[in-house]
Amino acid sequence: MKNKLFKMVIFPLIFLCFVSIYPNNINATEKNTDFIYYNESSSLSVDNLNFDSVVFKRKTNAQGIAEMGLTGNIHNSSDNEVKCYTIVRFYNLKYELVATTTKLQIVPANSNIEYNQLVDEQSIDFTEVINRDIYCYALDVITIDNTNVSNDFDESEYLNHVINKYSLYDYFINNYDVDIVVNENNTFDITETIDVYFNVQKHGIYRKIPLQNTIKRLDGTSSINNAKVSNVNVNDTYKVNCVDDNCKINIGSINENLLGKKQYIIKYIYDIGNDPVKNYDELYYNIIGTEWDTIIENLTFTITMPKEFDINKLGFSSGEEGSVLNDKINYDIKGNVIKGNYTDFLNPGEAVTVRCELPEGYFVKKIIIDDLKNYIIIIINLIFVGISFLIWYKCGKDSNVLETVEFYSPDGLNSLDVGYLYKGHVEDEDVTSLLIYLANKGYIKVSEDDIYDFRITKLKEYDGTDERERMFLEGLFNPKGYSNLNEVTSKELYNSFYTTIDKIKRNIKKNKKYFYKNTSKKIILNIFFIIAFFIMYIVLFDKLGKEAILASILLSVVELPFTLLYVDWINKTRSVLTFIIGTIIYGSIFMLPFFGFGGFNLIRRY
Numbered sequence: 001m002k003n004k005l006f007k008m009v010i011f012p013l014i015f016l017c018f019v020s021i022y023p024n025n026i027n028a029t030e031k032n033t034d035f036i037y038y039n040e041s042s043s044l045s046v047d048n049l050n051f052d053s054v055v056f057k058r059k060t061n062a063q064g065i066a067e068m069g070l071t072g073n074i075h076n077s078s079d080n081e082v083k084c085y086t087i088v089r090f091y092n093l094k095y096e097l098v099a100t101t102t103k104l105q106i107v108p109a110n111s112n113i114e115y116n117q118l119v120d121e122q123s124i125d126f127t128e129v130i131n132r133d134i135y136c137y138a139l140d141v142i143t144i145d146n147t148n149v150s151n152d153f154d155e156s157e158y159l160n161h162v163i164n165k166y167s168l169y170d171y172f173i174n175n176y177d178v179d180i181v182v183n184e185n186n187t188f189d190i191t192e193t194i195d196v197y198f199n200v201q202k203h204g205i206y207r208k209i210p211l212q213n214t215i216k217r218l219d220g221t222s223s224i225n226n227a228k229v230s231n232v233n234v235n236d237t238y239k240v241n242c243v244d245d246n247c248k249i250n251i252g253s254i255n256e257n258l259l260g261k262k263q264y265i266i267k268y269i270y271d272i273g274n275d276p277v278k279n280y281d282e283l284y285y286n287i288i289g290t291e292w293d294t295i296i297e298n299l300t301f302t303i304t305m306p307k308e309f310d311i312n313k314l315g316f317s318s319g320e321e322g323s324v325l326n327d328k329i330n331y332d333i334k335g336n337v338i339k340g341n342y343t344d345f346l347n348p349g350e351a352v353t354v355r356c357e358l359p360e361g362y363f364v365k366k367i368i369i370d371d372l373k374n375y376i377i378i379i380i381n382l383i384f385v386g387i388s389f390l391i392w393y394k395c396g397k398d399s400n401v402l403e404t405v406e407f408y409s410p411d412g413l414n415s416l417d418v419g420y421l422y423k424g425h426v427e428d429e430d431v432t433s434l435l436i437y438l439a440n441k442g443y444i445k446v447s448e449d450d451i452y453d454f455r456i457t458k459l460k461e462y463d464g465t466d467e468r469e470r471m472f473l474e475g476l477f478n479p480k481g482y483s484n485l486n487e488v489t490s491k492e493l494y495n496s497f498y499t500t501i502d503k504i505k506r507n508i509k510k511n512k513k514y515f516y517k518n519t520s521k522k523i524i525l526n527i528f529f530i531i532a533f534f535i536m537y538i539v540l541f542d543k544l545g546k547e548a549i550l551a552s553i554l555l556s557v558v559e560l561p562f563t564l565l566y567v568d569w570i571n572k573t574r575s576v577l578t579f580i581i582g583t584i585i586y587g588s589i590f591m592l593p594f595f596g597f598g599g600f601n602l603i604r605r606y
Contacts, residue, residue: 028158032140032174032197034260035091041072046141048078049107051115056137059118069101069118070139076107083107085159086117087140089166092131095201095259099124099132100163138260161345169294171198171205174261178287178301186363188270188285196262204236204252207266208291212245215284215355216322221277225284228271235265281358283309288352290321299342303354308336313357318342319350416468416508426508431501434472443473452489468504475500 029047036042036056044051054072061067069088076082084105090098101124103117126132142162144155165172175195180188196205209229216222229247232240237253251264272284287301316329329352331340342352413421415437419430435456438444442459449455462473477485480496 028142028144030140030142030162032261033138035095035136035138037136038134042139044139044141046084047082047143048076049082049084049141049143050075050077051139051141054115054139056134057118058134061118066121067118068121068124068134070115070137071118072115073112074105074107074115075112076109079109081106081109082143084141084143085155085162086115087142087159087163088117089138089140090134091136091138092129092133093135094131095136096129096131097127097167097199098129098134099126100166102159102163165295166199170200171196171202172294173197173292173296175298176288176296176300178299180285180287180301180303182283182303182305184306184364186272186281188272190266190268190270192264192266194264194266196264198258198260198262201257201259202252203254203256204250204258205264207249207251207264208289209247209249209268209270210245210286210289210291211242211247213284213286215282223277225273227273230269230271232266232268234267235263280360281362283354283356283358286351286353288346288350290349290351292346293348295348296346299346299352301338301340301352301354303338305336305338307362309356309358309362314338315355316340316353317355318346318352321349321351414466414469416504420508426505428501428505431472431504434469435476438469438473444476449489452491455487455489458486468507471500471504471507475503 031044031046033042033044036054038056041053041055042051043054052073052075054070056069057071058066058068068090084107086103086105088101090100092098101117101119105115107113140162142159173194174197175193177193179191179193181190182188192207194205211227211229212224213227214222214224229240229242232238232249234249234251236251237256239250241248241250249266251266252258270285283305288296288299311333314333316326316331317324318328319325328342328344329340330343331338333339338354346352415433416426416430419433420426423430435444435446439446441464443462445457445459447455447457456476458473458477462470464470475497476493477488479485479488479492480499482488482492485492
């Protein structure tokens with residue numbers, strides 16, 4: 001355990017020390033093959049060298065020594081001698097690194113030579129894995145340009161860097177090309193071509209794009225821009241999830257395991273928002289952000305500006321967050337096009353940023369489609385409120401009535417009907433009130449009992465026309481387990497009469513003769529307009545993630561009781577001012593999903 005812990009600590013420290021002294025200018029070219037199975041041949045072209053018919057061999061030489069490695073041919077098509085290093089990595093069935101061998105190759109000009117990298121198996125420093133059987137290999141070739149090599153270039157350090165990157169990272173980026181087309185409305189059409197090499201099996205990569213950036217300028221000023229990412233397209237399976245201050249693109253499929261080389265092409269529109277500076281416009285963009293967790297080599301970029309700009313106000317920076325260093329960035333300007341590259345490799349968390357001060361009015365403000373959607377939603381909502389107001393104004397107000405005192409129910413209505421009219425629904429006590437009502441009519445007599453709580457006696461058969469009164473009396477004297485009784489006590493009615501109550505409640509709910517049809521339609525229309533607003537919100541915000549849409553639906557379910565209370569209250573009031581105030585209060589509650597996932601971003605951008 002201590003030995004493993006020691007290795008986990010010491011290897012990263014050694015790598016960091018080596019990185020700190022790694023030369024700035026590398027005059028070398030590196031290419032590598034994908035994973036090649038042990039029984040297959042491969043080829044590789046690097047600069048003017050061509051490795052052909054490369055195969056894996058394991059044999060015993062004339063001295064009886066077991067050898068293992070690669071053989072093949074090398075062709076040099078140039079007029080100069082070429083020096084190169086060949087690095088071979090061997091893997092087992094689980095794609096675990098078994099061993100690594102390195103050899104210096106010197107290839108004469110315009111020649112064909114034999115490639116032989118067979119080594120004594122006893123001399124190989126095998127990796128600590130259980131299974132050392134060779135299943136596949138990968139060949140990496142580094143050519144050194146002796147005619148144009150910088151004085152501080154250290155071949156051994158560069159070689160160590162190439163070897164270490166295969167063991168320290170699950171994957172690394174061989175080439176990273178960023179093409180940026182700057183539009184006049186300060187939006188960028190981005191195309192990123194990323195060559196990834198997977199050392200271990202993975203499903204894919206994550207591309208994390210920050211949506212909120214803090215700009216710190218050399219003059220001490222700072223500002224925060226809130227960006228948007230749209231029109232994402234990837235040449236592979238992908239999923240976009242923009243939450244909080246980041247847009248995360250998950251690239252790859254869970255059904256696919258990747259090893260070796262893989263190229264990803266990512267396209268998207270990056271809208272950096274309105275220019276926060278008043279006196280001038282500004283180009284600011286992280287060509288490479290700080291979100292990558294691996295090293296990046298061979299970074300190239302192209303920036304196409306929409307019109308002329310002052311090249312003296314163009315600047316770059318690289319390194320960790322807050323760094324202003326630019327000595328590792330080379331670039332050239334032709335017309336409105338800036339092309340450049342990064343001469344070193346980027347460690348995890350290091351970025352490359354471009355900034356250019358531009359004259360005021362360089363960018364033309366335009367309402368982008370997402371902002372237009374926000375305005376459309378607000379306009380539609382106001383239209384719905386206006387229609388609701390017209391419906392309410394025409395048939396929603398109650399006329400003034402004189403208050404009267406009534407001790408008796410209106411003609412033709414019993415106590416159950418009055419309760420239903422007053423409350424708009426039926427409760428159990430409204431049904432049981434028929435007991436007193438029918439007793440007053442002389443149909444039954446209710447008396448106290450010494451043994452039971454009460455005793456009900458039938459005085460005469462029901463001869464009225466009300467269906468619910470008849471149901472009440474029939475259920476009263478025909479409790480469960482009994483039939484055609486003339487007298488019942490609380491014992492017979494206990495745990496049985498509730499079925500009669502439920503039956504009567506269902507019956508009266510079917511009777512709509514007490515309510516005008518236009519009132520029911522009016523309530524339905526109001527609710528329809530409110531729900532229609534939410535549906536329009538979902539349709540227009542087609543870029544929302546599933547989480548945001550689900551949260552909006554849940555909020556709408558929570559708001560449904562408020563909707564019913566609002567409609568009921570508005571329909572009872574006759575004050576226009578009350579209608580307006582009520583609509584504003586309710587609208588504030590119902591607009592929570594909109595401001596949480598759409599409108600708040602609109603406000604924050606301005």
